[in-house]
Amino acid sequence: MAELSDFDFDFNYKIIQFQMNIAANGFNKQFRSNSNMLTDEQLSEIRKLQRGQSIYFDDIKAQGPDGIIRKLSSFSLKIK
Numbered sequence: 001m002a003e004l005s006d007f008d009f010d011f012n013y014k015i016i017q018f019q020m021n022i023a024a025n026g027f028n029k030q031f032r033s034n035s036n037m038l039t040d041e042q043l044s045e046i047r048k049l050q051r052g053q054s055i056y057f058d059d060i061k062a063q064g065p066d067g068i069i070r071k072l073s074s075f076s077l078k079i080k
Helices: 040-048
Strands: 014-024 027-033 054-063 069-072 075-078
Touching: 014 040, 027 040
Parallel strands: none
Antiparallel strands: 014 027, 014 054, 054 069, 054 075
16 A cells, blocks of 8 residues: 655555566566566566666556546666
8 A cells, every 4th residue: 555654634545556577688578467566476587687677667557545546657676
């Protein structure tokens, strides 16, 4: 559950799906999760990454307390 601290009102959203992308050997590998958790397959791929490689998360969807599903901004992480 995503929460914002020191906010004037409750602002709770739950991630309901996302896609993880990894560039490896010139190919883009895509892995989908239909929850707010990394799948076993995603975790396995993350463990294989080396320093300097990046993970890109997109197609992130969250559901708010009003029941409306919203698409969130993509982001990337670089392995150090």
